Amino acid sequence: MRQGDSIGRFSLAQGHPWVAVDVVVFTLSQATLQALLVQVKDGPFAGKWAFPGGLVGAEESLDQAAERELRERTGVQEAHLEQLYTFGKPERDPMSRVVSVSYLALIPVQGITPNAASKYADIRWFRADRLPRLAYDHDQVTRLALQRLRAKLQYTNIVYSLMPSEFTLGELQEVYETILQRPLDRRNFRKRILALGLLKQLKKKRRGTHRPASLYAFIRRRPMIIEMV
Amino acid sequence: MRQGDSIGRFSLAQGHPWVAVDVVVFTLSQATLQALLVQVKDGPFAGKWAFPGGLVGAEESLDQAAERELRERTGVQEAHLEQLYTFGKPERDPMSRVVSVSYLALIPVQGITPNAASKYADIRWFRADRLPRLAYDHDQVTRLALQRLRAKLQYTNIVYSLMPSEFTLGELQEVYETILQRPLDRRNFRKRILALGLLKQLKKKRRGTHRPASLYAFIRRRPMIIEMV
DNA sequence: CCAAAAGTGTTGGTCTTACACCCATGC
């Protein structure tokens, strides 16, 4: 397989594709799940929307390339970032052979102003349930990303990566309901999530328009397997 | 990201890695899970064992490259084949930058004689729980493959890809116990698996050394999500 | 007739779901 013999023996038959990463960045805003899209500048997909991405640098790991892309578009340094799937059909990009490793990034609720730089014609947030038809095979990437997010919400604690440092149980429940697209029973939700022991109740209260709600925070902000929802 | 601008703008900074697939082939034999390993011929890992793999051809999708590698080593045409994960640290292969997409292949119990061709020094089956230290980052690939297999055994019907066309419930249970590495209660196992409605009972019996057992077959041999074990 | 695997139901405990009322605040 490797160079020693393979590249010697196969270099003519073997393609030498470009390797790129594409990053599906999700966040929550106005109680909806939002995805970050860029407008492609050149090539046959010019004008179409797609997930931001870019070629992997010579000295860079795939994870680092994804982190860099996330940072360049959003300024976000710390986020949940995980590999999704690798797409490599020869015809997926009509201009040249590009094998693309897709990543899922989750960033906390906040007003992030994305940066297109000169690389893209435009960049902005779209409601995840109302994305336009995307360039390349990115519609498939969307399905995968949503599927993975919904699945992981239910057996891991990754929701922490979408939450601000302090939140009420009502807000947390709303996040679950938004992503899973189904209502949850408030009493059962509170029982379950508190029983997991992942949250600490803060002394503070959120004083809003109505009865103040207790604020909570995650005790640890790192990925764990749990059984939630 | 794509060539239009990116390759123009970034081609010096961006590496142009080789893209390979590596295939973890599992089968069952003598009531143990077996993995197919090849012995590397050249380069810094010469003499070490690794999973079979190879560069992706210019006209080939990643899936096709994995299928081809499986076919070349085992002659098997039809198998469960799924992408696992993509590894791409710059230093993972000391000779040159290789991004490797790993695949999991499951083939039915049977006496397959693997074929090293001239590509490898040797090829043979190893017990999955007693693999030697592997070349490249393949120890990581092993962990992932076993993890994925165990997980999927529990919420999909992929076990069909490891079974011959006819089998007894005892044999099926033995497969689950082998892979999950824990004993299962016979009555509960039979109740559950029959309740799923995925099996049909054949008229035939397996006549062995003791009381004959009813033979079963999968009604459909294609992947489905279920809730098993 | 003995050894070995096949075949078969019931019960107790746990987990999950459904459900309704009072509370604290802002306006």
Place this chain on the structure above:
DNA sequence: GCATGGGTGTAAGACCAACACTTTTGG
């Protein structure tokens, strides 16, 4: 004082885990 979200417990049903004896064959 009313509208709004916050906060709380219980009961019924579903699901799961544990468990032992009889049957059929080969040798």
